[in-house]
Structures are given as structure tokens and as C-alpha cells.
Amino acid sequence: MPRWQPDAPGRLQQAALTLYAERGFDSTTVAEIAEHAGLTKRTFFRHFADKREVLFSGSEALEELFVTEIGAADESAGPLDAAAAALDAVASAFEERRELAARRQQIIAANPELQERELIKLASLAGAVADALRRRGVGDPAAMLAAETTITVFRVAFERWVDPANRKDLRRLTRESLHELRAITAH
Amino acid sequence: MPRWQPDAPGRLQQAALTLYAERGFDSTTVAEIAEHAGLTKRTFFRHFADKREVLFSGSEALEELFVTEIGAADESAGPLDAAAAALDAVASAFEERRELAARRQQIIAANPELQERELIKLASLAGAVADALRRRGVGDPAAMLAAETTITVFRVAFERWVDPANRKDLRRLTRESLHELRAITAH
DNA sequence: CGGTTGATGTCACTTGGTGTCATGAGCGTA
DNA sequence: TACGCTCATGACACCAAGTGACATCAACCG
Numbered sequence: 001m002p003r004w005q006p007d008a009p010g011r012l013q014q015a016a017l018t019l020y021a022e023r024g025f026d027s028t029t030v031a032e033i034a035e036h037a038g039l040t041k042r043t044f045f046r047h048f049a050d051k052r053e054v055l056f057s058g059s060e061a062l063e064e065l066f067v068t069e070i071g072a073a074d075e076s077a078g079p080l081d082a083a084a085a086a087l088d089a090v091a092s093a094f095e096e097r098r099e100l101a102a103r104r105q106q107i108i109a110a111n112p113e114l115q116e117r118e119l120i121k122l123a124s125l126a127g128a129v130a131d132a133l134r135r136r137g138v139g140d141p142a143a144m145l146a147a148e149t150t151i152t153v154f155r156v157a158f159e160r161w162v163d164p165a166n167r168k169d170l171r172r173l174t175r176e177s178l179h180e181l182r183a184i185t186a187h
Numbered sequence: 188m189p190r191w192q193p194d195a196p197g198r199l200q201q202a203a204l205t206l207y208a209e210r211g212f213d214s215t216t217v218a219e220i221a222e223h224a225g226l227t228k229r230t231f232f233r234h235f236a237d238k239r240e241v242l243f244s245g246s247e248a249l250e251e252l253f254v255t256e257i258g259a260a261d262e263s264a265g266p267l268d269a270a271a272a273a274l275d276a277v278a279s280a281f282e283e284r285r286e287l288a289a290r291r292q293q294i295i296a297a298n299p300e301l302q303e304r305e306l307i308k309l310a311s312l313a314g315a316v317a318d319a320l321r322r323r324g325v326g327d328p329a330a331m332l333a334a335e336t337t338i339t340v341f342r343v344a345f346e347r348w349v350d351p352a353n354r355k356d357l358r359r360l361t362r363e364s365l366h367e368l369r370a371i372t373a374h
Numbered sequence: 375c376g377g378t379t380g381a382t383g384t385c386a387c388t389t390g391g392t393g394t395c396a397t398g399a400g401c402g403t404a
Numbered sequence: 405t406a407c408g409c410t411c412a413t414g415a416c417a418c419c420a421a422g423t424g425a426c427a428t429c430a431a432c433c434g
Contacts, residue, residue: 115307116303119310120302120303120306141364142367142371145339145343145368146371148339148343149336149371152332152335152339153332155335156331156332180328180329180332184266184332184336185368185372186373
């Protein structure tokens with residue numbers, strides 16, 4: 001018999017998600033989350049850097065997916081085309097988890113501190129995308145601009161995707177957003 | 188004779204800027220900042236919502252400038268052209284304060300919490316720009332995309348401007364960034 | 375002159391976050 | 405079987421951010 005219940009981080013995430021949704025982020029203490037998971041406050045902070053981070057554990061994987069896909073894109077593709085290919089792959093990866101994504105997004109939308117954390121994750125993502133583009137030979141500031149633009153497109157599409165009224169899939173929405181962006185920036 | 192020294196917020200800002208630069212953001216306590224300004228911790232929090240906010244007091248004015256200029260742009264101008272006109276005005280407004288801007292930016296660059304705050308301020312700015320564009324009759328998601336793109340262009344230009352090696356003025360850098368973006372997104 | 379206002383101080387309190395040491399089941403090894 | 409090591413967790417003390425409640429007192433106003 002194991003000394004402790006398995007998957008402490010997962011239990012903490014689950015408890016946090018539930019409590020943040022129920023009572024709001026501010027009105028939930030770390031001690032409460034830990035208690036719900038059968039652990040202590042101290043253990044929470046061994047698994048997550050802070051109270052916000054518990055909602056953002058998937059971000060490294062997302063970053064990796066973006067980078068991999070951009071690296072794998074056709075050599076002849078321009079920066080935005082490579083990024084567009086990556087967006088397709090990323091959109092597919094999210095498609096099954098719309099329910100969870102929407103709940104998470106609702107919690108984040110209700111709290112500025114969480115929005116800050118979300119924004120810095122996206123900025124880090126943009127940085128990784130820019131690096132991946134530079135590895136394809138794209139120079140600066142083109143790499144930065146293309147990366148930021150890609151993340152903007154993704155964010156706009158994601159926002160529309162989690163909207164309860166929406167019926168389109170994420171892939172389609174990213175493609176539409178990118179198309180729209182190209183229309184705006186065209187002379 | 189006034190009961191208190193004048194301009195408490197200004198003194199707190201000045202003290203914070205100095206101490207954050209000297210010892211770093213993390214190693215500076217609010218009590219120390221307040222003491223330097225001849226005040227108490229409690230008074231600091233009456234003027235600024237939190238320890239970070241003291242570095243971001245100019246953001247409402249910047250937002251207002253963007254919005255005003257976009258509203259004043261030629262009626263026939265497209266969304267990105269209106270935004271470009273605003274960028275010119277904003278760039279001029281910054282031009283004299285490069286020294287201060289660079290010091291401030293260095294402090295922010297050294298600390299993730301401050302970067303988070305910076306990012307949410309820029310996001311709020313983008314939101315205001317999007318609203319201003321909608322008031323010009325631009326629809327969605329075009330308004331959002333154009334706004335986010337404008338802020339990205341501004342940020343990229345600003346980053347290059349505060350670089351000690353840079354010799355160009357901010358207005359020129361914003362124009363170059365925008366031009367580059369158009370080149371990237373062109374089919 | 376007395377009352378009001380408003381910026382500040384004082385103090386107690388909650389909570390996020392950290393450093394340090396103790397605990398004890400699982401596991402390998404003699 | 406016994407010994408000792410590992411490592412996730414608990415226990416505890418502590419600091420700093422941030423807040424609520426109340427006190428203070430110069431300036432201002434009728």
C-alpha cells in the first residue's frame with residue numbers, strides 16, 4: 001500500500017479548479033485547496049510556485065507543440081505560413097477539451113491576477129515561437145512580429161471558440177482570424 | 188504652512204524607482220519605500236493599489252492619447268492607418284523622456300511580476316484602441332486584430348528605442364515596425 | 375469660534391509564500 | 405532480519421503584502 005494517495009499535483013489542480021469556480025479565486029485560500037486534496041498548504045507550494053500557477057500547468061506542452069510544428073513546416077513556407085501550420089496542429093490538440101478550456105477561461109476572465117499570469121504565459125509562448133522562426137532563418141524584427149501576430153490570432157480565435165454561442169471548431173476559427181488579419185494589413 | 192509635504196504620490200514613485208533600481212524589486216519592501224518618502228506603509232497603499240502599480244501611473248494618460256488620436260484621424264483612413272497616425276502622436280509624446288523610460292524598462296525587465304503588470308496594461312491599452320476603432324465603424328474581429336497589432340508594433344518599436352545602442356527616434360522606429368509587419372503579412 | 379473635511383498615522387489581522395527540521399513508508403543491501 | 409537511505413509530506417515559525425477600523429489634527433468654512 002502506498003504511503004500517500006497518488007497524484008498529489010492532479011488532486012490539487014482538481015480541487016483548485018472546483019473551488020475557484022465555486023467561490024472565486026480571491027475567496028479561496030491555498031489552505032482550503034490543500035485540505036480538499038487531503039494535503040497541507042506547504043505541500044501545495046512544493047508542487048506549484050504560487051496560487052495562480054495551479055491553473056497553468058499545461059503551458060510547457062503547448063509551447064513545445066508550437067515549436068515542434070513550426071520546425072516541421074515546409075521549408076519554403078514563409079514565417080506566417082509556418083505559424084499557420086502550427087496553429088492547425090495546436091487547434092486539433094485542443095478540440096477535445098473544449099469543456100475544460102471554457103471552465104478554466106471563465107475563472108481566468110473573472111480575475112485580473114489570473115489574466116496577468118495568462119498574458120505572461122502567452123508572451124512566453126510568443127517568445128518561443130519567435131525563436132522557432134529564427135531557427136528557420138527568419139530575421140528580426142520579422143520573427144518577433146510574426147510570432148506576436150500568430151499568438152494574437154490564436155488568442156482571438158480561442159476567445160471566440162470558448163464562447164457558449166459558438167458552433168465552429170477551433171481550427172476553422174484560427175484560419176478565419178488569420179485570413180481576417182491578412183485582409184486588414186493589406187494595403 | 189501645509190500640514191504635510193506636498194505630492195505624496197510623486198515622492199513615493201521617486202523613492203520606489205530609486206530603490207527598485209538599487210536593490211531590485213523583490214528586495215525592496217513597501218515599508219522602506221514609504222520611509223524614504225517620509226510616509227508609512229499604509230499611506231503607500233492609499234495611493235497605489237499594490238507594490239507594482241507605483242511604476243505604472245502614466246498608463247491612463249497613454250490610453251487617453253491613443254484613443255483621442257484615433258478618433259481624430261482622417262475619416263477615410265483604414266483601421267491600421269488610423270492607428271498609425273496615433274502611433275506618431277504617441278511616439279512624439281515619449282520622445283523627451285527616453286532616459287526615464289529606459290530606467291523604468293530595465294527595472295521591469297528584471298522582474299516577472301512587473302512584466303505581468305506591464306502586459307496587462309498593454310492589453311488594456313489594446314482594448315481601448317479596439318473600442319476607438321469600433322467607434323470609427325470598424326467591425327469585429329477586425330477591430331481587435333488591428334488593435335492588438337498596433338500595440339505589438341508599438342511594443343517592438345519601444346523595445347528597440349530604449350536599447351542603449353539605438354540612435355533612431357521612436358517615431359521612426361514605429362513606422363519601420365509597421366512597415367515590416369505589412370511586408371510579413373502580405374501574400 | 376466650533377464643526378467638518380481629508381490626508382495621514384496606528385494597530386491588529388489575514389493570507390501568500392518560504393526556510394528548516396521532523397517523520398515514516400518503501401526499498402535496497404548485508 | 406536488520407540496517408540505513410530516500411523522498412514526499414507534515415509541522416512550525418517567520419516575513420512581507422495588503423486591508424479594515426479607528427484616531428489625529430491642520431486647514432478650511434460658515
